[in-house]
Amino acid sequence: xxxxxxxxxxxxxxxxxxxxxxxxxxxxxxxxxxxxxxxxxxxxxxxxxxxxxxxxxxxxxxxxxxxxxxxxxxxxxxxxxxxxxxxxxxxxxxxxxxxxxxxxxxxxxxxxxxxxxxxxxxxxxxxxxxxxxxxxxxxxxxxxxxxxxxxxxxxxxxxxxxxxxxxxxxxxxxxxxxxxxxxxxxxxxxxxxxxxxxxxxxxxxxxxxxxxxxxxxxxxxxxxxxxxxxxxxxxxxxxxxxxxxxxxxxxxxxxxxxxxxxxxxxxxxxxxxxxxxxxxxxxxxxxxxxxxxxxxxxxxxxxxxxxxxxxxxxxxxxxxxxxxxxxxxxxxxxxxxxxxxxxxxxxxxxxxxxxxxxxxxxxxxxxxxxxxxxxxxxxxxxxxxxxxxxxxxxxxxxxxxxxxxxxxxxxxxxxxxxxxxxxxxxxxxxxxxxxxxxxxxxxxxxxxxxxxxxxxxxxxxxxxxxxxxxxxxxxxxxxxxxxxxxxxxxxxxxxxxxxxxxxxxxxxxxxxxxxxxxxxxxxxxxxxxxxxxxxxxxxxxxxxxxxxxxxxxxxxxxxxxxxxxxxxxxxxxxxxxxxxxxxxxxxxxxxxxxxxxxxxxxxxxxxxxxxxxxxxxxxxxxxxxxxxxxxxxxxxxxxxxxxxxxxxxxxxxxxxx
Amino acid sequence: xxxxxxxxxxxxxxxxxxxxxxxxxxxxxxxxxxxxxxxxxxxxxxxxxxxxxxxxxxxxxxxxxxxxxxxxxx
Numbered sequence: 001x002x003x004x005x006x007x008x009x010x011x012x013x014x015x016x017x018x019x020x021x022x023x024x025x026x027x028x029x030x031x032x033x034x035x036x037x038x039x040x041x042x043x044x045x046x047x048x049x050x051x052x053x054x055x056x057x058x059x060x061x062x063x064x065x066x067x068x069x070x071x072x073x074x075x076x077x078x079x080x081x082x083x084x085x086x087x088x089x090x091x092x093x094x095x096x097x098x099x100x101x102x103x104x105x106x107x108x109x110x111x112x113x114x115x116x117x118x119x120x121x122x123x124x125x126x127x128x129x130x131x132x133x134x135x136x137x138x139x140x141x142x143x144x145x146x147x148x149x150x151x152x153x154x155x156x157x158x159x160x161x162x163x164x165x166x167x168x169x170x171x172x173x174x175x176x177x178x179x180x181x182x183x184x185x186x187x188x189x190x191x192x193x194x195x196x197x198x199x200x201x202x203x204x205x206x207x208x209x210x211x212x213x214x215x216x217x218x219x220x221x222x223x224x225x226x227x228x229x230x231x232x233x234x235x236x237x238x239x240x241x242x243x244x245x246x247x248x249x250x251x252x253x254x255x256x257x258x259x260x261x262x263x264x265x266x267x268x269x270x271x272x273x274x275x276x277x278x279x280x281x282x283x284x285x286x287x288x289x290x291x292x293x294x295x296x297x298x299x300x301x302x303x304x305x306x307x308x309x310x311x312x313x314x315x316x317x318x319x320x321x322x323x324x325x326x327x328x329x330x331x332x333x334x335x336x337x338x339x340x341x342x343x344x345x346x347x348x349x350x351x352x353x354x355x356x357x358x359x360x361x362x363x364x365x366x367x368x369x370x371x372x373x374x375x376x377x378x379x380x381x382x383x384x385x386x387x388x389x390x391x392x393x394x395x396x397x398x399x400x401x402x403x404x405x406x407x408x409x410x411x412x413x414x415x416x417x418x419x420x421x422x423x424x425x426x427x428x429x430x431x432x433x434x435x436x437x438x439x440x441x442x443x444x445x446x447x448x449x450x451x452x453x454x455x456x457x458x459x460x461x462x463x464x465x466x467x468x469x470x471x472x473x474x475x476x477x478x479x480x481x482x483x484x485x486x487x488x489x490x491x492x493x494x495x496x497x498x499x500x501x502x503x504x505x506x507x508x509x510x511x512x513x514x515x516x517x518x519x520x521x522x523x524x525x526x527x528x529x530x531x532x533x534x535x536x537x538x539x540x541x542x543x544x545x546x547x548x549x550x551x552x553x554x555x556x557x558x559x560x561x562x563x564x565x566x567x568x569x570x571x572x573x574x575x576x577x578x579x580x581x582x583x584x585x586x587x588x589x590x591x592x593x594x595x596x597x598x599x600x601x602x603x604x605x606x607x608x609x610x611x612x613x614x615x616x617x618x619x620x621x622x623x624x625x626x627x628x629x630x631x632x633x634x635x636x637x638x639x640x641x642x643x644x645x646x647x648x649x650x651x652x653x654x655x656x657x
Numbered sequence: 658x659x660x661x662x663x664x665x666x667x668x669x670x671x672x673x674x675x676x677x678x679x680x681x682x683x684x685x686x687x688x689x690x691x692x693x694x695x696x697x698x699x700x701x702x703x704x705x706x707x708x709x710x711x712x713x714x715x716x717x718x719x720x721x722x723x724x725x726x727x728x729x730x731x
Contacts, residue, residue: 325700325701326700326704327698327702557716560719561711561712561715561716564715564718565712565715567715567718628704628708631701631704631708632704632705635701635705636705641701
């Protein structure tokens with residue numbers, strides 16, 4: 001559970017003529033993570049793809065181009081059964097039919113593009129009304145046509161000799177060739193932007209009408225082509241999807257020898273197999289006459305690490321994707337999935353801390369279990385949330401006494417506060433902490449959780465380093481002591497205040513009753529805070545970190561920052577509850593309890609919208625922060641990652657064994 | 658509320674460190690998203706780098722709380 005599946009190195013050696021059948025067997029078993037053969041020598045080189053590879057890849061390429069033309073995206077409802085021997089023929093004939101349609105469609109599209117440009121070009125000239133022949137063929141007269149921001153008259157042009165024709169926003173100016181430069185200068189002041197005069201002699205209006213008619217005609221044609229492609233898509237989508245799947249598998253198999261070492265008469269396949277399943281792979285191959293050798297990978301630190309296949313019990317499994325998202329664990333360290341499974345949902349539940357929302361999150365989980373495939377990302381996401389929802393219900397019921405942002409009972413001394421009692425619902429549970437009034441308690445609890453969470457992080461780190469480097473392991477113990485010192489110091493300072501925090505006081509007196517209480521008074525006077533001597537000594541445990549790095553003791557401050565960082569648990573918990581309470585108070589008092597039927601209906605609509613908003617806000621912020629505390633604060637204490645995920649030959653997509 | 662200057666100092670320590678953190682995260686965040694577009698497996702490391710500047714505002718918070726407890730305390 002805490003360490004990944006143990007891997008055994010498998011070497012499969014056999015005669016070359018059996019290569020194809022061995023590939024088939026391995027592909028069906030989906031058990032071996034291949035290690036690519038590299039380099040060539042006199043006897044062994046990289047294998048060549050099996051003979052059908054070229055044709056198969058070519059078919060796959062054609063098929064993908066067909067899928068692209070037909071825009072086949074989602075897999076259709078029913079998948080057609082396809083046979084490999086008929087595949088090539090069907091693909092070729094389909095390609096023939098489709099490429100013609102596609103070429104016709106592309107031609108129509110490009111023609112339409114040309115027509116659009118032509119129409120855009122002609123429109124201003126059609127508006128001016130002069131035949132195109134009027135714009136050219138002069139010896140001394142120059143013509144400029146362009147767009148202007150406003151109408152201009154001959155007066156505007158001053159002493160430039162000119163004749164002006166204009167329509168809305170368009171102007172054509174005739175002048176002498178000598179005055180052209182001056183004219184352009186003057187026109188520039190009116191925001192004149194010159195446009196080219198189209199070729200031809202005829203009346204632009206007629207040309208425009210012809211182009212518009214053409215465009216209409218081609219649009220209808222394009223619709224026809226598209227319609228035909230649409231029919232083709234409906235007819236062949238199932239085939240295309242099924243064939244693509246089959247071909248991908250076949251190409252995968254045919255190209256597999258590229259990863260093997262092959263000599264004139266033999267082949268060698270190198271890979272990793274889960275140790276427990278080694279026999280499952282060895283027996284059938286040995287029955288075929290192959291030689292299978294296993295090498296157990298423990299001591300050799302020289303060779304690359306084996307791939308990592310996490311093994312966790314079923315409820316923890318969906319959390320694995322959160323670990324891979326961060327980084328796949330290395331083969332030689334503890335798998336932190338269980339750590340995350342306990343901490344992240346608990347933090348989530350603490351931040352949401354509400355029976356109502358928690359129940360909704362659990363309903364999402366129930367939906368996922370009933371309706372979704374366990375491999376889908378939504379299943380995992382909903383499942384992870386639902387575990388958080390479970391904590392949220394428990395904490396909401398037993399600690400915070402709250403549902404949908406509304407407390408079960410008003411807080412003592414705040415009897416005017418809205419609560420479920422107002423609606424005649426009396427929950428026997430009493431809140432231990434009222435979120436709105438227990439800020440100190442919430443912050444102290446955050447510090448407590450930080451101590452546990454980071455403490456376990458250091459324990460994990462200690463175990464990891466023990467396998468690796470004893471000096472670093474010692475440093476982890478030092479940091480654990482330092483963390484404990486900081487924790488006792490914080491607990492002490494909150495417990496001895498004139499108005500002590502009740503939880504801190506209890507922790508200081510009961511679980512920490514054994515902790516030495518001596519205070520070094522000179523030092524306390526110097527720092528300005530009372531510091532228990534034992535805490536101080538523990539904090540200096542960080543100096544064991546010197547074995548790790550020379551600057552390690554400076555990190556005491558960042559450990560303190562890590563602990564304070566958990567205050568976000570309290571912050572988001574209170575913040576989310578406050579938003580919900582504000583919505584509830586405003587809507588319930590303003591609308592729902594007003595007694596007027598219309599206002600009540602409007603109020604209920606508002607209330608549902610507001611609750612949905614708070615629900616999603618809580619989901620996103622609590623979810624992200626719960627993960628972040630694990631990824632950043634805790635994982636940095638022990639987790640290195642950078643492993644290679646186990647990808648068995650033959651498996652598609654995610655890991656499966 | 659005893660000393661308004663101390664209260665203002667607390668507010669300033671939060672505001673200043675908050676702005677500093679935001680600025681640092683803006684720089685780191687932009688670079689991280691860029692790097693992740695190239696190599697999605699950098700998510701873990703990016704997230705850690707992204708969170709580092711938060712230390713600044715946490716120290717601001719501690720300082721602010723210390724100042725306030727001096728003001729409000731006996």
